[in-house]
Amino acid sequence: MTQLTAWPPRTRADCLALDQADPLAALRRRFALPPRTIYLDGNSLGALPRDTPAHLAAVVREQWGRGLIRSWPAAGWIDAPRRVGDKIGRLIGARRGEVVVCDSVSVNLYKLLAAALRLRPRRRTILCEAGDFPTDRYIAEGLVDRLGDGYRLRCVAPTRLAAALDRDTAVLLLSHVNYRSGAMHDLAGLTAAAHRSGTLVLWDLSHSAGIVPLRLAAAEVDFAVGCGYKFLNGGPGAPAFAYVARHLQPRLVQPLHGWFGHARPFAFTADYRPAAGIDRLLVGTAPILGLAALESAIDLLLQVPIRQLREKSLRLSTLLIRRIQGELQHYGLSIVTPSHQARRGSQVSLRHRRAWPICQALIAAGVITDFRAPDVLRFGLAPAYLRYVDAWDAITRLRRIMRTEAWRDRQYARRSRVT
Ligand SMILES: *Cc1c(COP(=O)(O)O)cnc(C)c1O
DSSP, X not given: OOOOTTSSOOSHHHHHHHHHTOTTHHHHTTEEOOTTOEEOOTTTSOOEETTHHHHHHHIIIIIIIIIGGGHHHHTSTTTHHHHHHHHHXXXXXXXXXXXXXXXXXXXXXXXXXHHXXXXXXXXOEEEEETTSOHHHHHHHHHHHHHHOTTOXXXXXXXXXXXXXXXXXXXXXXXXXXXTTTOBBOOHHHHHHHHHHTTOEEEEEOTTTTTTSOOOTTTTTOOEEXXXXXXXXXXXXXXXXXXXXXXXXXXXXXXXXXXGGGBSSGGGOOSSOOBOSSGGGGOOSOOOHHHHHHHHHHHHHHTTSOHHHHHHHHHHHHHXXXXXXXXXXXXXXXXXXXXXXXXXXXXXXXXXXXXXXHHHHHXXXXXXXXXXXXXXXXXXXXXXXXXXXXXXXXXXXXXHHHHHHTGGGSXXXXXXXXXX
């Protein structure tokens, strides 16, 4: 890591000095953030880039309003899933033509899992991690249930994954960074281990794309999916992305045969013939407005090296972990996230029996964090727009809440529908 002033910071003034010297300070100014708010939820919904509203307004007014149907070719709408996919490909170390933007993570998981099973017809097991993001598991369960014929989903503890790979494992389905704990797997190592047993891998990069340097092609990853609205800042419900290694594309058969995945959508032929490359993952008409918001956010991210974001992210998480260890552990808060830097993504998760009301009290104090059932408080760290002083102040406010037991106030007890 590059040498910085006063590291590790011991005072708030040290943090202000770090922010002054931060090479990413200019990037933060490109985001529209609400005043007096410390936003530690960029891993759930990324912040709004300043350029996005004007870009969206122009797409709506000019391309939709004036161009109307002509904008499909003239404004590049028709190429948007591939174009934005290739831009995301640069963030995750994919080759051109290996990434496409479409649908949600859940739907892309369904398509890719089904395709992976077809590529390993003699095998019946999908291996996954117990405690991984629920939608990944629900989708896999739904698929094996629908297929019948001995297909099964096997979930094991994260440390047992490599040992659980066997000759019946068709596909290893795994989040690179666990949404709850923030623990990060060795992507290249597990991919190689899977391949040694003839198993395909499907990585969910929702919590690492755009924040951890990734080299999917170099690691020979087979499949991946990821989320557009977390660290990629594409906005609420932004379309997701899907990656398929180039050599697997010609043989890839996915179950949702829609007209946009057809070799010639506008030939309107009666028979389905899949497009040649990654386009065969497309199903229906692309959400152009969602793609436009995502593209302007990706264009912004592409202006800085991911390595720089990763370095700052690790400094932020180290700062949080040190202060929590030093000042908060006697309040019953324990750190769930691995202390080893190479093993963590871009968040610090704490466990506490009363995590819910503590989280609500923090939000009331201007620190937006989130709660993950049953007892985890997550501090998501988006180094593109989070300052060192924000991390410092968040802990100071948490300490005050713990010391005064402000979280016991009845207003913080009620659970809402979205957490
Ligand atoms: C956020 C997230 C998703 C989101 O799935 P959608 O279907 O796009 O809502 C899926 N998997 C993981 C691991 C996530 O973190």
